[in-house]
Amino acid sequence: MHSLVGRGSALASVFLLVACGSRGDAGSAPPPPTPAVATAPVGDVLLDRDGTLEPTDPRGVSSFVDRFDVPVAAGEHVRVTLTSSAFDPVLEVTPPRGAPLTNDDLRGDRARSEIELVATQAGALKVQVTSFAPSAQGAYHVHVERVRVPSTPSAPQVAAAEPARRHHVLAGVLSSLARPPQSAAQTPMPLRVGDRASGTLAPGDTTLDSGELADVYVLDVSAPTDLTIQMQSTALDAYLVVRGPGDVGPSAREWENDDSGGTRDASVSIPQAAPGQYRVFATTFRAGMTGAYELKALSTRDGASTGATTTTAAEQVIAGELAAGDRALVSGELSDEHRFTWPVGTAVHLEARSSAFDTYLILHTPGGQQRDNDDQSPGVLNAAMDFVVQEPGEHRVLVTSYRPGETGRYELVVRGGGAAPTAPSAPPPTTVASQPTAGQPIRGALAAGDATLSSGEFADTHRMTFTAGQPVSIRVESSAFDTYLIVRSPSGRQQDNDDLQPGVLNSGIDIPAAEAGEYQVLVTSYRPGETGAYVLTTSAGTTTTPQPGPGTPPAAPGVGSGSRVWVLSVGISDYPGGANDLPECANDAVKIAEALRNQGLTAPDREFLLTDGRATTAAIRDAMQRITSQIRPDDTFVFFYSGHGGQNESRSSDARELDAIDEYLFVHDGPLLDDELGRMMDAVRARTALVAIDACFAGGFAKDVITRPGVVGLFSSEEDVTSAVASQFQAGGYLSHFLRLGIQGEADHDPRDRVMTVGELTHYVWQQYGRHASDVRMGMGYQQLVVDRGAVRATQELWRNDR
Incomplete structure (x- = not known):
């Protein structure tokens, strides 16, 4: 069931969906109310209705609910307004085939809620009216209208953005940009590819319709390029909106990003950005934030050449398109299949690029592995x-x-055979055959006459080889220019870095495990024409994959020699009947399992993934039995759940239930009680067991599962508080998102040694909660992460990343 709650913010599209069941009988859920259907639209008014919330209405988690269905067309720009003088109104709008958007108080007005959006598809716009206060009653007025934006050659149009990602409303700003500016602060500023702009958000700047201050930049792209725009700040939570060239309707595009890599910085990447004029909105996640920031516009650097090619002997670019009629996977996604035969031992890089959709790659080997x-x-x-x-x-x-x-369209990039993807052209690159001793500096200088990148910067190329499997750090420093580092692996993969951290102009790249063969290390500058001396250093650690001694089998990935990682990852988005469906929870489970797999920590026989209809009580019991029968005392076990949670009166005499209430996971076929999950965990005799539950009332599971040494728990909220959907991260919950980033390596920082400890992971998730979820207020209180390490020390090792 979705619980609607308000936030004291003017973000018209920020929404909180509660990932939990109702409190009461286990598994009980009210039937979905039948929505009223709007009459055929006349003119620009699609719905204009007076109504009343009253006890005879359907009931949500704590409030009465009225619903309306409003027909809309694809590309239609719509504004929905809800007002009431009798109660604090809360508005939820779900576009056709989109995710819900929720607003409580428009710019602090407790009598008015409003959402503005562009429908990407035709269908029924679902409008839900409810109240912030439980059981509030009274009259309200709901109004839905088309928004007409002037269409002139100089007036940019409102983009057909993806509703699930819209947080910042730009319609009024886009309209005002077509008129003469009222002040210098509201004049769009030019931005070029390669520029580094410093700015400050302060009162008097452009204000978005949703209340955030913004600086507006105009970026002209003259030729197709892989474009990245970054916004960094230590003073505010950066938020980027980039609007591409195009007309109203499906051809228009917007890109948004709040937190890049789990930080408070923002980054938007646009593969093969089309030529034209882009508008860049440098703004903040919440209204009222001010402070300094740095904005950078980058394009992917190629080698020292006068142009780039798309296909060489080592690189193939295959253009394709996902479209209706393509073969569909069992899970419903459209797919194109490409077949390749490569020699054994070939290092292959695959990449699926698209600016139209979120790409996903699946590889099937000849032996059947996926x-x-x-x-x-x-x-x-x-x-x-x-x-x-x-x-x-x-x-x-x-x-x-x-x-x-x-x-949408995509490009499949295939690189293999060990050759560099781009052949150099005259002038030949300034090349130094370097094989430095670890830590020994290489001193060089960029100067006129050096090889030039196609984007205009001078570059020196150093060729190096490293011990295969060895971790390597590469750093370049200069007091004369802003350094930029490019590293190409023997398999042809390229990594770029400008600044190691905001405000520091030196560059660096870390390679977790070096490939066999020759690396190309290019030292260049951030802007064309920069010259001066630099120092290049490399440092190597211990080999990450040690060779076993005679007669000793190779160590399995995980926590040291012979140790293994097991995972049971459960997520449910699609509940029976559809009334209790949740966005992204099944994807959370997929991504957690994928993160562990991609770090080399699990294997197919140690990974148990249960989503939607497969996530039943019987399937969870069976998976736990199979794991407990095979797990060893030095292994690590991860149990993850994302979906509904609930509470009911305890029927047991468990003295630990001080509130006489049991919690349960509402899996696909009914409740799984905390007592039963506790018994399952008691049977897991691993060295360390990590339990992560992202559901309402999750904290209530701690007293049932943290009952013996070696078990540590992460719970998305306290036992009497519901949990919100983390819509801005496209995740079912905040814990799901931050845990995944931590597993991917973001938490390995104290020190960064590819060894993940309990303290590193729990502190990282706790820290991210503080930065991004500290003011998430649910109907029962603020959502707070619960960490219970039981008898597990912070220094306890969870696993080693041997990749």
């Missing part, structure tokens, strides 16, 4: 994977989407 990837890195929606061909025969590569129904 490997998946969703996002190449946190905040980047392109999928990528690297592997070495282990067996002869045909490999099947499926390009698909993260969500069912997504369509």
Whole structure:
């Protein structure tokens, strides 16, 4: 059941969906109310209705609810307004095939809620009216209208953004940009690819319709390029909105990002950005934030050449499109299949790029093994994977989407054979055959006459080899210019870095495990024409994959030699009947399992993934029995759940239930009580067991599962507080999102040594909650992370990342 709650913010599209069941009988849920259907629209008014919330209305978690269905067309720009003088109104709007948007108080007005959006598809716009206070009653007025934006050659149009990602309303600002500016602070500023702009958000700047201050930049792109725009600040929570060239309707595009890689910085990547004028809105996550920031516009650097090619002997770019009629996966996503045969031992890089949808890659080897990837890195929606061909025969590569129904053009990039993807052209690069001793500096200088990148910067190329499997750190420093570092691996994969951290102009790249063969290390500058001296250093750690001694089998990935990681990952978005469906929870489970797999921590026989209809009480019991029968005392076990949670009166005599209330996970076929989950966990005799539950009332499970040494728990909320959907992160919950980032390596920072400790992971998740979820107020109180380490020390090792 979705519980609607308000926040003291003017973000018209920020919404909180509660991932929990109702309090009462286990598994009980009210039937979905039949929505009123709006009459045929006349003119620009689609719905204009007076109504009353009263006890005879359907009831949500704590409030009465009225619902209306309003027909809308694809590309239609709509404003929904709800007002009441009798209660604090809360408005929820769900676009056709979109995620719900919720607003409580528009710009602090407790009598008015409003949401503005563009429907990406035709269908029924679902409008729900409820109240912030439990059981509030009284009269209200709801109004739905089309918004007409002037269409002139100089007036930008409102973009057809994805409703689930819209947090900042730009319609009024876009309209005002077509008129002469009222002040210098409201004049769009020019931004060029390669520029680094410093700015300050302060009173008097442009204000978005949703209340946030913003600086507006105009960026002209002259030719197709992989474009990245970054906003960094230590003073505010940065938020980027980039509006591309195009007209009203499906051809218009907007990109948004709040937190890049779990930080408070923002980054938008646009693969193969089309030529034209882009508007960049540098703003904040919440209204009222002010302070200094830095904005950068980057394009992917190629080698020292006068132009880039799309296909060489080592790189192939295949253009394709996901469209209606393509083969659909069992889970509903459209897919295209490509077949390849590579020699055994070939290092292959696959990448699926698209600006139209969130790409997803699936690889099937000749022997039948499957490997998946969703996002190449946190905040980047392109999928990528690297592997070495282990067996002869045909490999099947499926390009698909993260969500069912997504369509659009894509590029499949295939690199292999060890050659660099781009051949240099005259002038030849300034090359130094370098094989430095670890820590020994290489001193050089960028100067006129050096090789030039196609984007205009001078560059020196150093060729180096490292011990295969060895971790390597590469750093370049200069007091004369803003350094930029490019590293190309023997398999052809390229990594770029400008600044190691905000405000520091030196660059660095870490390679967790070096490939065999020759690396190209390019030292260049952030802007064209910069010159001066620099120092390049490399440092190497211990080999990450030690060779076993004679007669000793190789160590399995995990927590040291012979240790293994097991995972049972459960997520439910699609509940029976549809009334209690939740966004992203099933995807949370998929992504947690994928994060562990991509770190080399699990294997197919130690990974148990249960989503939607497969996530039944019987399936969970069976998986737990299979795990407990095979797990060893030095292994690590991860139990993860994302979905509804609930409470009912305790029927047991358990003295630990001080409130006489049991919690339960509301799985696909009914409740799984905390007492039973506790008994299951008692049977897991692993060295360390990590329990992570992202559901309402999750904290109530702590006293039932943290009952013996070796068990540590992360719970999304306290036992009497519900949990919110983390819509801005496209996650079912905040715990799900931050835990995934931590597993991917973001938590490995104290020190960064590819060893994840209990203290590192729990502190990282706690820290992210404080930065991004500290003011998430539910109907029963503020949502707070619960960490219970029981008898587990902070220094206890969870696993080693041997990749």
